Amino acid sequence: MFSGTIVALVTPFEKNGEVNYTKLKELVSFHLEKGTDALLPCGTTGESPTTDSKEKIKIFETVVKATGNKIPVIAGTGSYDTKKSIELTLEAKKIGAKAALIITPYYNKPTQEGLYRHFSTIAEKTDFPLVIYNVPGRTSVNILPETVERLAGDNRIVAVKEASGNLSQISELYGRVGDQLNILSGDDALTLPILSVGGTGVISVAANIVPDQIKKMINAYNKDDRKKALELHHQLANLNKVLFIETNPIPVKTALNFMGFDVGGFRLPLCEMAEANRLKLKAVLEQYQLI
Secondary structure (H helix, E strand, O other): OOOEEEEEOOOOEOOOOOEOHHHHHHHHHHHHHHOOOEEEOOOHHHOHHHOOHHHHHHHHHHHHHHHOOOOOEEEEOOOOOHHHHHHHHHHHHHHOOOEEEEEOOOOOOOOHHHHHHHHHHHHHHHOOOEEEEEOHHHHOOOOOHHHHHHHOOOOOEEEEEEOOOOHHHHHHHHHHHOOOOEEEEOOHHHHHHHHHOOOOEEEEOHHHOOHHHHHHHHHHHHOOOHHHHHHHHHHOHHHHHHOOOOOOOHHHHHHHHHOOOOOOOOOOOOOOOOHHHHHHHHHHHHHOOOO
């Protein structure tokens, strides 16, 4: 159901810290022009931990309207609370999103059985396409391939965003469910390797600033131009590295500000980059002729 370049959209803020919905619409227009395949508002890159439910609903509404149904919107509705995840997913469904991204619950660290029940209950109660998001580095829990295989029998679970960084696990995942679910890279630096073991695309941070280049790499791979895909992968390596020099989304929002998008600052506990890292980021953006 989902493939290609899916942008994990940043949430722009006004100087007073409120969501800048006008700027959000401008970002959507930018991605429509660049040929982005889908948008994901209110993921981690969109500072979901510090936006409340009312703000999330308005962000979903703004992005869905701004796309004009030209590309699908995957709403970031997951949390560590199954009930709240269901409630927000139902709101996203009502608004017109095409799917919901559901993160593996963080902090409460459920067992594999708990994970299975979390995702299957959300699917049952919402009757809506779901993308499982596995990011053990942030959640301290890893959803195993055999658990995903149990879930894959539910046709409402349509994809997995894999950010475990474990290519052996992702390869095993493809062997178990590759004919049933789309596997999406959740790590920009590993997009090409994940494509090579059965992935269909990426939910990308870097695509906030270079969506066309990432799309070119994926298209080259899909057209069996592996040499071109590898060339583009290596061209993007320094950029992918510097965008994670500090906690995401601090570098990517700083980069967008350098590029003139004026997406504002951060909500605590996130804060501005250390000056030394800011200068490193600026140097790489200059190297890529983005500023």
